[in-house]
Amino acid sequence: MSQTPPPLPPSEKLPSALWEQQAKEGNKAPRREMREFPCPNCGADLRFNPGAEAMKCTHCDTEVAVPHVDDEAAHEENDLRDQIANGQELETVETPSLNCTTCGASVEFDADEHSRLCPFCDSSIVADVTLQRSIVPQGLLPFSVQEKEAHERMYGWLESRWFAPSGMTSEAAQEHFSGVYVPTWTYDANTRTAYTGKRGVRTGTGKNRRTVWTRVSGTVNGSFDDVLVSGSQSVSVEFKDALAPWPLHSLETYQTEFLAGFRAENHTMGLEEGYAESQIFMHAKIRDWIKSDIGGDRQVITSSDTSYSDETFKHILLPVWITHYTLERTRYRMSVNGQTGKVYGQRPFSKRKLFAGALSGFVLMAVFGWLISISSGPNIGPYIYTKPALEPPTNEGSWFNDDG
Ligand SMILES: [Zn+2]
Ligand SMILES: [Zn+2]
Incomplete structure (x- = not known):
């Protein structure tokens, strides 16, 4: 030394x-x-x-x-329509990368690295390293969780699982984590939706119970802030739900120093493609708002027409620790949010413990069923969806990222 x-x-x-x-x-x-x-x-x-x-x-x-740089650039919203209409090139950089044919990830690799395991799906990549163009992100959430802490978080998560096979934690303990920055689009938009539909109000009791329908129409206005869409397909499921929320208020302006010793994944999903995906999410939220606006006990939406305005986007990187471990010849993936330490993993079920659990559950159900059969409770009719009380009952809706 x-x-x-x-x-x-x-x-x-x-x-x-x-x-x-x-x-x-x-x-x-x-x-x-x-x-x-x-x-x-x-x-x-x-x-x-x-x-x-x-x-x-x-x-x-x-x-x-790391030299201090103002974080203003990281938070700057870019005009989406202007970008799409004028086709202005986003700044790109060429990086030596490998394409994983198994999961589709494109990850930065050096030409002379010996180990060529895809950090996302753990398959070995046989392709050659090539230079690939990637959009320079405007900002990123730097890793704040150390690899050691990611390990500890993972143990805690594994140990708290029900029906986990014994030995799972010690198997997982032997693995190293890869720290990967995952490319992500964020989208903002204001929406205005005209709809027509029907409001159902239940009246009567018992056999006289029925739903009275009224035709309705209206308009709901909404606003979305930082709808996240993964810029790649490799971890999109974890991204959207399991590893969220991402504390976007801590975004830093992009500097390569933050990437030293970590890998960055190249985006494989374009700006427009990502926006289309974000609109699927927005559409689902808008339907909720319409139902809230219709009111009553049941709602039917017959038509809806949404116009979008003030659409903006950002391109950022989010930090994820990823590891894989083997148990009974199967590989499982674990990922940890590099900012918050939140864990998401695949884990095996112990057949023996599952059987024991199912058996005790079966006994409980049998006892419960017997209790019900001896009581002369009310006859439970067909299940009818009742609209939960949504607040506030208004024609305004807004959605924003938990921490944005
Ligand atoms: Zn030194
Ligand atoms: Zn892969």
Whole structure:
């Protein structure tokens, strides 16, 4: 450890033969993905240190602060219609990347990295590293959860699962996490929706119960703030629901220092495609607002026509720790929100525990059924959907990201 490698020129890519030669000579070859930030003390690589707003040397622990940049650019909303109509090129950068044929992710890799496992689906990628164009994000949420904490969060999550096989936690403990920045679109829009429909009001009791329908029409106005759409298909499910919310108020202006030692995924979903996806989400919310506006006990929407205005977007990166572990010859994926530590995972069920659980559940149901059969309770009629009380009952709706 007394031998320190010589400083490397920042942007120069060394051919792999040279790396190998250096390794043979006993020099500690710096890891390639961090070559852009050599340690001012020893020349080894600096790696962004989550939660510290600084990079830390992997060799001598020297810390170098990430230069402070105003976060205004990260939060700036861009005009969506203008962007689409004028086709103005978003700033792009070429990065050496691998395309995973299994899950479709495009992830930054150096040409001479030996391990080529896709961080998203864990399959080994046989394709060659090629230069790929990726949109430069305007902002990102830096990692604030350390890898060690991601591990601890994962244990806590695994141990709290019901019906988990014994040994699952110790299997998972042996795996390393990959820190990946996932490209994400955010969309804002104001909406105005004219609708026609029917309001159903229940009257009467018992056998006289019926629903009286009235034709209705109206308009609901809505506003959406930061509807998130993953810029790739690789983790979209985790993204939208399981790892949310994302504290978007902590967005930082994009700087490569935040990426030192981490991977970035390239976006594979374009701006318009992403917007179409966000509109599916908006549409579902608008239907809720219409039902609230119609009121009554039951609602039918016959037609709706939405116009969108003030549509804006941002392109950002979100931090995710990902790992995979094997149990009974099956690989399972775990992911941890790199900002909040929220865990989402796939986990196996123990057949033995499931059987025991099902058995006790079955006994309970049998007892419950017997109790019901001996009581002369009310005859439960067909299930009728009752509109829950929505607040406020108004023709205005708004939706915003939990933390945006
Ligand atoms: Zn150093
Ligand atoms: Zn993959």
